[in-house]
Amino acid sequence: MSDAVARLGAGAIALAETVGALAMFTTRVARAALRPRLDRFETWRMLYRVGVESLPIVATTALFAGAIAVVQTGANVVKFRAYEVVGWAFGFSVFREIGPLLVGLMFSGRVGANNTAQLSTMQVTEQVDALRALAIDPIEYLVLPRVLSMVLMMTTLAVIGNAFALVGGIATSWAMLGVDPWVFWNSFAEYVTLTDFANGVIKAAAFGLAISLVSCHFGLAVRGGALGVGRAVNSSVVASAISIFVLDYFITWILK
Amino acid sequence: MIRLDGVTLVRDGVRLLDDVSFSVPTGQALALIGAGGAGKSLVLKLVCGLIRADSGRVFVDEDEVSALDEVRLMAVRRRIGMVFQNYALFDFVDVGENVAFPLRQWGDLSAAEISARVERRLSQVNLTDATRKLTSALSGGMKKRVCLARATVHDPPIMLCDDPTAGLDPVTTNRIFALLAQLRAENTATAIIVSHEVEALRQACDRVVLLERGRVAYDGAMSDAAQSEHTGLRAFFEAGVAL
Numbered sequence: 001m002s003d004a005v006a007r008l009g010a011g012a013i014a015l016a017e018t019v020g021a022l023a024m025f026t027t028r029v030a031r032a033a034l035r036p037r038l039d040r041f042e043t044w045r046m047l048y049r050v051g052v053e054s055l056p057i058v059a060t061t062a063l064f065a066g067a068i069a070v071v072q073t074g075a076n077v078v079k080f081r082a083y084e085v086v087g088w089a090f091g092f093s094v095f096r097e098i099g100p101l102l103v104g105l106m107f108s109g110r111v112g113a114n115n116t117a118q119l120s121t122m123q124v125t126e127q128v129d130a131l132r133a134l135a136i137d138p139i140e141y142l143v144l145p146r147v148l149s150m151v152l153m154m155t156t157l158a159v160i161g162n163a164f165a166l167v168g169g170i171a172t173s174w175a176m177l178g179v180d181p182w183v184f185w186n187s188f189a190e191y192v193t194l195t196d197f198a199n200g201v202i203k204a205a206a207f208g209l210a211i212s213l214v215s216c217h218f219g220l221a222v223r224g225g226a227l228g229v230g231r232a233v234n235s236s237v238v239a240s241a242i243s244i245f246v247l248d249y250f251i252t253w254i255l256k
Numbered sequence: 257m258i259r260l261d262g263v264t265l266v267r268d269g270v271r272l273l274d275d276v277s278f279s280v281p282t283g284q285a286l287a288l289i290g291a292g293g294a295g296k297s298l299v300l301k302l303v304c305g306l307i308r309a310d311s312g313r314v315f316v317d318e319d320e321v322s323a324l325d326e327v328r329l330m331a332v333r334r335r336i337g338m339v340f341q342n343y344a345l346f347d348f349v350d351v352g353e354n355v356a357f358p359l360r361q362w363g364d365l366s367a368a369e370i371s372a373r374v375e376r377r378l379s380q381v382n383l384t385d386a387t388r389k390l391t392s393a394l395s396g397g398m399k400k401r402v403c404l405a406r407a408t409v410h411d412p413p414i415m416l417c418d419d420p421t422a423g424l425d426p427v428t429t430n431r432i433f434a435l436l437a438q439l440r441a442e443n444t445a446t447a448i449i450v451s452h453e454v455e456a457l458r459q460a461c462d463r464v465v466l467l468e469r470g471r472v473a474y475d476g477a478m479s480d481a482a483q484s485e486h487t488g489l490r491a492f493f494e495a496g497v498a499l
Contacts, residue, residue, distance in 0.1 A: 039361070045348075130344035133304050134358040134406075135333035137326070141361070 018239070025217040029147060032139045043145040050111050050146075051153035055160070061106045062099060062161030066168030069094050074177050083179050087187030090169040092196055095162055100200045101248060103161045104207035107154055108240040112215035115146060116236035119219025120229045128220065138220065147212040154208025155201055162200065203251050210243040257282045258303055258414065258446060263312030263322075265298060265470075272298055273309070274470045280463070282317075282413075285440060285447040287457040287478065289492055290467035296450040297341060299467070300416045303448065304338055305329040316414060334362070337412035341419045341450075343399040345391040345406070352378070352387040355405045362410075377405040381435060397428040404432065408439045415440065415447040421456070429453055433460055454493055458482070466492065 073089050076082070119142065122128050131138050166188070173179040218236035222228045258280040265273040273295045280286040288296050301307045302314050305321045314322040319332050346354050352374055353360075359370045378384050381401040391399060400420055408415065417436065421429040433456040440447055440460075451457055457464070457478075464481045466474035466489050474481070474489045482493060 125347075126340055126342060126344035127346055129301070129306050130338075130340060130346070132306055133333060133336065133338040133340075134361070135330040136358070136361045137330070 018235075021221060022214065022217050022239075025220075026213055028139055029143055029213065029216075032137065032144055033147075036144060037140050038145055038148070039141055042141060043148065046145045046149035047153060050149040051156060054107060054110055054153065054157060057106055057110055058103050058157045058161050059164045061102050062164035063168040065098050065102045065161075066090065066094055066165030066170075067172040069098055069165075070169045070172040071176065074173075077177055077179075083177070083183060084187050085191070086173050086177065086179055087169075087184040087189075088191035090173070090184075091166075091188045091192030094165045094169065095192060095196045095200045097200075097248075097252070099161055099165050100158050100203040100207060101244065103158050103204065104154070104211070104244045105241060107150075107157065107207070108211045108215075108244065109237060111150060111153075112211040112240045113233050113237050115150075115212070115215040116219040116233045117229060119216060120222035120232040123220055123222045124225055124228060143216045143220075146216055147209065150212035151205055151208040154211070155205045158200060158204030162197070199251075199255050202255065203248060206247050206251060207244050210247055211240045214240045214243055257315070257317055258286075258448065259313075259315040260299070260302070261313045261315075263299075263302060263309045263314060265295070265302070265307070266310050272470050273302075276312070276467070276470070276472055278465050278472060278475050280446055280448060282446050283444045284463060285449060285461040287461035287464045288448050288450045288467065289452070289454075289457070289464060290473075294467040295470045296467055297418050300338065300418050300448060300450060303416055304333060304336055334410070335412055336414045336416060337407035337410070337445075339400075339403050339407045339415075339417040339420045341422060343391075343403050345399060345402055347391055350388050350390055351383060351394070351402050354391060354402055355409050357406065358410055373409055374405075377409045380438070381405045382431075397424050397432075400424060400428075400432060401435075404435060404439075411443050413443055413445050415445045415449075417447065417449045417451070419450050419452070421451060421453055429456060436460060454495075464489075 069090050070086065073086065077086050119128075122142075128138050128142070131141060170181050170184050173184050174181055215236045218232045218239065222232040224231075260276050260278055263273055263276045264271065276295070276299065278286070288299060290296055298307065302309055303316060303321065305324065309322055312322070313320055316332050316336070321329065321332055324332065346357060349357065355377055356370050356374045359365055359373065365373070375384070378387060381404060383398060383401055383405065386394065386398060391402065394402065404420060415436075420436065421432050424432065433453070436447070436449070437460055439445070449457065449461060461478050464474065464476060464478050465472055466486070468488055474484065474486045476484065481489060484490065
């Protein structure tokens with residue numbers, strides 16, 4: 001019993017330490033962002049790596065997310081012969097919730113994990129110390145371009161993902177439910193509002209910010225060699241996923 | 257001038273540096289020697305402000321490095337060139353960009369001036385042909401030379417060299433020490449050189465400090481060191497000569 005309490009206490013302390021360190025790191029990034037000196041080359045490099053290289057995986061995820069949303073609602077649509085609301089049901093659930101959430105999780109697994117691995121490798125091979133020794137602030141040079149790229153690209157990818165999800169939804173409802181694409185589109189265009197779309201975009205931007213801060217923090221806070229890099233990537237992916245769900249809950253609650 | 261006053265560094269309950277004090281007058285070169293784990297690399301990192309001491313003070317010229325925040329440390333670091341033991345080269349850019357890196361980031365020079373400086377430095381370290389190579393394609397000796405070129409491309413008045421010839425063959429070792437001497441002479445730089453190459457250090461340095469388990473065991477002129485009765489120093493020098 002006392003062992004369990006001790007473990008629980010240790011876990012709580014570790015969680016508080018991580019949250020505290022993350023808050024301090026966020027403050028440092030925010031302070032650096034007030035006087036931004038972005039390296040143009042590094043920023044373009046990150047925008048390409050984070051955005052363009054993620055496009056295929058995000059497009060595939062979104063396409064199937066749209067299809068899944070239709071498959072899930074299909075039985076009830078057929079049962080109630082509610083073909084004229086299938087576009088609205090799809091748009092409401094995918095644009096507001098499923099789209100940004102799935103794209104966020106994919107983005108975290110691909111971009112966030114990669115980012116943590118890269119920064120932690122730079123840390124253990126003393127490249128970050130070399131930057132500091134050369135009078136270059138790692139927050140300005142490494143972190144700011146990453147945060148900017150991830151927020152911008154996560155938002156852009158979510159918008160592009162919406163388009164792919166729409167294609168997936170229309171195709172599936174036509175093939176599976178026999179709903180004419182025009183009926184689907186009319187229902188979608190009539191009932192899905194700009195607010196639904198903006199809701200998803202706001203979530204995507206928030207997820208991008210969270211993934212960038214979490215992945216950069218765990219990358220730069222790494223201790224130890226290869227083992228430390230592995231642990232950092234693992235912690236980063238878990239923390240990013242948790243922060244995505246926590247943010248999703250609060251944003252949904254605020255924008256309801 | 258570099259000065260350490262009673263510097264103590266404790267990590268996980270272990271005293272890695274214990275009341276370390278010494279100074280290096282402007283223009284002089286100090287050989288920092290000692291067994292592995294004696295705290296030599298830590299001293300260099302303290303001087304550069306990369307780590308903080310638990311007590312004691314570190315000065316670089318008039319600046320108390322140990323009391324400066326990260327923003328004000330930047331100005332001090334621009335006067336320092338640091339050669340890392342494990343190279344610490346940037347793996348996301350090629351050799352030429354590694355050397356140009358600090359100059360490009362600082363933005364004080366035009367692109368043409370930066371190119372000229374990089375070209376000159378790479379030719380001094382005999383790496384002109386490797387300009388477009390990635391650092392992963394280089395041998396250990398080449399990496400050390402790139403590291404030296406990057407650390408000195410801005411002609412720093414202070415040089416910190418952490419084992420600049422570790423793991424290198426004798427010919428490359430001699431070449432690197434000759435290069436260090438040349439670069440120091442060009443800028444009348446103050447230097448701390450950590451190395452186990454006793455003979456090369458004798459040629460290159462004015463003074464020697466021996467660290468033993470984080471404490472200064474010997475501090476004196478290089479010319480006196482060979483005749484010193486200090487057991488640790490004698491052992492170090494005799495082993496070095498025998499090698």
